[in-house]
Amino acid sequence: MAKPFTFKVLATDGKARRGVIDMPRGEIRTPAFMPVGTGGTVKAMYMDQVRGVGADIILGNTYHLMLRPGAERVARLGGLHEFARWPHPILTDSGGFQVMSLSKLRKLTEKGVTFRSHIDGAAYEMSPERSIEIQGLLDSDIQMQLDECTALPAELKEIERAMELSLRWAERCKTAFGDQPGKAMFGIVQGGDNAALRIRSAQALSAMELKGYAVGGLAVGEPQAVMLEMLDITCPVLPHNKPRYLMGVGTPDDILKSVARGIDMFDCVMPTRAGRHGLAYTRRGKVNLRNARHADDPRPLDEESDCPAARGYSRAYLHHLVRSQEALGAMLLTWNNLSYYQKLMQDIRAAIETGSFDVRGAEITEGWARGDI
Numbered sequence: 001m002a003k004p005f006t007f008k009v010l011a012t013d014g015k016a017r018r019g020v021i022d023m024p025r026g027e028i029r030t031p032a033f034m035p036v037g038t039g040g041t042v043k044a045m046y047m048d049q050v051r052g053v054g055a056d057i058i059l060g061n062t063y064h065l066m067l068r069p070g071a072e073r074v075a076r077l078g079g080l081h082e083f084a085r086w087p088h089p090i091l092t093d094s095g096g097f098q099v100m101s102l103s104k105l106r107k108l109t110e111k112g113v114t115f116r117s118h119i120d121g122a123a124y125e126m127s128p129e130r131s132i133e134i135q136g137l138l139d140s141d142i143q144m145q146l147d148e149c150t151a152l153p154a155e156l157k158e159i160e161r162a163m164e165l166s167l168r169w170a171e172r173c174k175t176a177f178g179d180q181p182g183k184a185m186f187g188i189v190q191g192g193d194n195a196a197l198r199i200r201s202a203q204a205l206s207a208m209e210l211k212g213y214a215v216g217g218l219a220v221g222e223p224q225a226v227m228l229e230m231l232d233i234t235c236p237v238l239p240h241n242k243p244r245y246l247m248g249v250g251t252p253d254d255i256l257k258s259v260a261r262g263i264d265m266f267d268c269v270m271p272t273r274a275g276r277h278g279l280a281y282t283r284r285g286k287v288n289l290r291n292a293r294h295a296d297d298p299r300p301l302d303e304e305s306d307c308p309a310a311r312g313y314s315r316a317y318l319h320h321l322v323r324s325q326e327a328l329g330a331m332l333l334t335w336n337n338l339s340y341y342q343k344l345m346q347d348i349r350a351a352i353e354t355g356s357f358d359v360r361g362a363e364i365t366e367g368w369a370r371g372d373i
């Protein structure tokens with residue numbers, strides 16, 4: 001009998017929670033940051049390095065993997081963990097968000113979404129049942145429901161329609177997922193920037209007694225204050241003893257402020273995407289290595305970091321690699337950035353354990369703002 005999926009809150013500091021998710025493929029220390037491994041790879045990284053910077057779990061994108069190499073092919077090859085050589089937990093999104101943001105000619109009905117691939121124009125249909133089937137073929141540990149994320153700003157009745165459709169799809173995903181002891185299916189709270197709709201969505205999903213809850217429909221262009229207000233409204237309605245995952249977030253500042261409101265899990269393309277564009281995240285803010293001012297700077301990014309990419313190379317060399325569009329530039333900066341994000345999460349977890357999250361959070365923010373970079 002596979003070890004069941006369990007979540008324990010080990011310590012709290014205000015609304016911030018230090019917890020741990022235990023699954024057959026390993027444990028996830030929360031608050032956790034999930035590096036995004038879109039097409040079965042965390043771009044420009046070896047999976048050993050991803051593990052080395054302290055990641056307990058990575059995110060895989062259903063939309064990309066179903067188009068290429070195909071979910072059935074990944075299943076034939078032993079599943080995503082075997083395929084990508086990542087033996088630890090994987091969370092897969094359900095594909096809906098990327099269908100709406102990447103595919104062409106898409107049509108959304110009660111049944112699901114139909115769309116054409118942005119790669120070769122082939123036609124696909126994604127129903128709640130098919131999304132769960134695909135995530136099962138990938139052997140995903142934490143599977144997301146198919147939902148409809150409304151871009152903001154939006155008309156209230158549009159937000160309500162999408163929120164209610166997402167609830168019906170949550171029921172269908174729960175049925176399709178069935179009972180898989182070592183795995184989990186998370187619901188996704190929608191409701192845009194409307195308090196009443198957020199509460200209705202969170203209450204209805206809580207009644208489904210799922211293993212975890214994502215807060216969706218945010219980080220879609222709304223001001224940070226609106227995102228945080230929706231967390232203030234949504235988190236208290238969700239069960240205390242289940243993980244809460246804020247999708248697509250965010251900057252270090254977003255993460256600090258969201259942990260303070262009760263969020264346990266994050267994913268964001270920023271550290272990896274920024275690394276490929278010459279941007280380094282450090283304890284003292286961002287460093288744009290494209291900038292000519294680094295051309296003669298012999299200093300490393302951060303001599304106190306335990307990441308070789310941050311400690312072992314001059315800014316002059318990194319500037320040269322970025323300007324020359326050398327692959328090593330993207331590799332070293334992605335390594336540095338993921339290391340910074342995991343160190344941030346490690347500091348957050350430690351601060352909650354010692355009841356010093358607010359002080360530590362202020363120090364991190366102040367260091368970030370100091371910008372003596």
Ligand SMILES: CNc1nc2cc3nc(NC)[nH]c3cc2c(=O)[nH]1
Binds near residue numbers: 093095148215219
């Ligand atoms: C898979 N479903 C799903 N993914 C999302 C991914 C997001 N990524 C962002 N900002 C980068 N917001 C998001 C919202 C959702 C959302 O509401 N639903």
